């Protein structure tokens with residue numbers, strides 16, 4: 001690192017809280033009664049969010065040398081993109097009003113007892129974890145642990161997650177989480193594809209994997225021309241593929257509940273030079289022989305049922321574990337154990353050379369933000385229950401399932417699942433619809449597998465009463481009361497019974513009382529820096545307030561306890577929330593339609609590029625495969641282009657600005673192959689480039705589409721719009737600009753906005769209909785990505801209103817320009833515009849100090865860490 005970049009949203013604050021944009025409340029009360037308006041709100045949210053007082057703002061404006069905020073904006077943002085019209089959004093609500101309105105929306109969600117399964121089951125979030133992790137800013141506001149000195153607590157917790165996953169799956173290594181099970185399967189497929197000596201273009205998927213997993217994988221396969229064959233893995237003739245088979249995916253236990261023996265299959269696949277990938281369930285693996293012991297090379301899955309709410313589909317932490325030879329190919333973050341300078345044990349992110357930041361277009365995965373907070377919750381669940389506890393939970397679920405099977409059989413139905421853990425498929429002679437409906441009337445969701453099959457998956461929340469209610473759905477006599485006496489012994493045949501131990505590490509065997517657990521959580525938290533302590537002078541993800549009012553609805557049961565595949569009429573509240581959020585984001589960005597499906601900024605990039613690809617293809621233009629990306633782009637841009645199957649060409653930057661000549665030359669030279677241009681605006685160098693309109697025009701002239709990386713949207717809201725600037729598609733990082741906390745490296749939401757010509761290609765979903773009519777396949781396992789955290793961004797927009805949102809943008813620009821001005825006497829500020837202004841961030845040139853004082857950027861960064869601590 002040669003330079004230091006400072007990014008600003010609204011985090012520079014002074015002591016006085018009144019802002020320029022709220023009603024001058026104190027004056028009103030302190031002056032004569034004539035100005036007192038009993039009907040204006042006592043408190044307004046924007047002043048709480050923005051922080052700085054009127055007098056501070058005035059001083060800052062003076063130092064920057066501008067009259068007011070409008071003057072600042074007109075000297076910073078190019079005139080030809082500055083919006084004239086205010087955003088057409090509702091007026092801002094107070095925090096109190098917001099919660100009342102949102103509660104009304106939430107209450108439209110109906111909470112049924114769901115036995116749908118398909119990778120999502122209800123779970124009991126231990127209250128000590130709920131309150132002290134999920135609801136604690138000491139855990140949810142942290143940044144990705146790039147700086148180990150101030151991250152030992154969460155690094156230890158993530159290592160616990162990795163250890164737990166490694167043990168349960170019987171693998172050698174596991175990463176610190178991925179976005180969801182479907183994309184984890186896609187990552188595994190790509191590893192199988194790239195690990196082979198030569199490219200093997202066939203990948204086989206067992207038909208008894210979850211449908212959304214198969215679909216995510218197919219979406220990803222298209223970019224690499226990988227042929228995905230779906231069939232019955234136990235009966236399939238693999239020899240026909242010869243050397244072309246890169247690997248196979250099976251699910252254990254399968255989506256219909258069956259436990260199959262894949263040992264021979266694994267041997268067969270290995271003998272053909274392919275990789276064996278297994279989608280699995282951590283809880284089942286407490287009872288079953290783990291995939292690592294029967295020959296799988298990679299194990300993936302969802303850790304949601306380890307104490308993370310259903311949340312209508314997410315966020316949850318997917319896991320990815322593999323055998324030693326594949327370690328260097330693991331996607332996402334990996335925590336390792338190292339030594340600090342004094343020789344003590346210390347944790348840090350490891351193998352970072354593979355990351356997209358460094359490898360750029362050579363990266364094999366674009367994962368940046370993952371699911372750290374949810375991985376921490378799952379790890380803590382493991383710590384709290386310990387190996388015996390999680391096994392007891394699994395055993396009870398299995399016993400209940402057995403009892404259920406016995407009773408259902410007694411009523412004359414056939415159980416189609418021979419050996420199961422928690423899921424049954426029941427054959428319904430008269431048609432499954434009647435049972436499905438009868439269950440709905442009793443407030444129960446079952447899985448309608450097909451016209452004659454019902455699926456039932458049990459979980460740890462199921463009580464004896466629930467079991468009675470469930471059995472009565474299958475009873476023909478409405479007065480039937482099951483006795484539940486004959487809990488049968490395990491249905492799992494000996495050959496599948498796990499004998500190896502797991503989670504033997506001390507950490508999983510020490511904190512089983514609530515007192516000990518609480519202290520462990522606080523012990524780890526105290527080692528870390530979060531927004532509860534100070535600003536974090538690194539990373540745009542943490543440059544915002546995560547207001548308590550925005551966070552409170554996340555754990556409301558109306559939002560937390562819905563299964564993603566519940567009938568949509570049970571999710572009316574979510575529907576309203578999603579539609580309103582889409583509407584507001586469309587207004588803010590100027591786009592015609594929004595997809596909330598992508599679970600991170602990088603996934604948004606991937607989605608947007610795939611949508612562009614589908615658009616070109618629909619016009620018979622599939623040879624368009626080149627993506628132009630400026631040198632200054634964030635590492636995920638080239639990585640996303642690469643994982644979308646595009647070829648990346650770099651465009652030069654001159655003195656911080658796009659080199660327009662280079663752009664035009666390359667666009668011209670490759671005019672038949674130009675697919676897209678990715679541009680971050682304002683740029684990561686911290687300037688609103690004047691040439692941006694022109695750049696978009698050039699790209700369009702040569703038949704390309706413009707992808708805008710909207711991670712810096714905090715500098716645009718209310719002042720200009722990506723769609724007006726010329727972008728065809730743009731992602732937003734709701735976990736940056738729209739206040740979702742960063743969680744120590746996830747969750748995230750990376751929606752994309754598109755112009756109308758791209759709408760038909762928005763991503764769909766195999767289970768719940770969404771997206772465009774010619775939509776690309778799903779890019780996330782759940783139809784709406786991570787709905788459980790959407791109330792945060794919805795609440796932020798509703799409380800800020802049009803004026804409030806614009807004020808936050810003004811503050812971002814003012815804070816950055818003020819800091820740049822204050823530092824410019826001592827340091828060289830690398831890039832500013834013709835008026836000497838930066839955007840929401842700027843770069844300080846530290847290079848001269850390397851020769852004059854042997855001080856480098858890293859030294860300044862380390863000092864900043866300890867100043868803010």
Ligand SMILES: *Cc1c(COP(=O)(O)O)cnc(C)c1O
Pocket residue numbers: 367368369540600601602603634636637680684709711712733748750
């Ligand atoms: C953060 C960021 C991204 C990636 O977003 P993730 O949510 O971490 O995947 C992409 N581009 C820019 C400019 C960013 O700042």
